[in-house]
Amino acid sequence: YFGLLRQMALSVRALQVAQEVLFVLNDSRATLPDIPPEQKYGSKFALGIAFDRAEEAADECPCNEDGRPRKQRTAPFNTTMQQVP
Numbered sequence: 001y002f003g004l005l006r007q008m009a010l011s012v013r014a015l016q017v018a019q020e021v022l023f024v025l026n027d028s029r030a031t032l033p034d035i036p037p038e039q040k041y042g043s044k045f046a047l048g049i050a051f052d053r054a055e056e057a058a059d060e061c062p063c064n065e066d067g068r069p070r071k072q073r074t075a076p077f078n079t080t081m082q083q084v085p
């Protein structure tokens with residue numbers, strides 16, 4: 001479940017589609033029988049983080065309903081990657 005949340009937040013670009021996928025994942029997890037309270041808490045916490053990531057991604061690079069980036073007045077933030085020893 002946690003891996004799916006992470007992959008969804010990294011791969012789905014349109015915010016409405018991302019929210020729908022998160023709701024479907026949450027509903028499918030909620031139907032499982034006998035989930036320990038610790039796992040329920042962790043799942044809710046991870047779901048909140050995934051929602052935040054999706055919203056931040058939509059703010060940084062706004063997309064249309066199809067997931068294609070919209071034209072912007074300024075270019076999105078870009079940084080160089082550096083390897084940490």
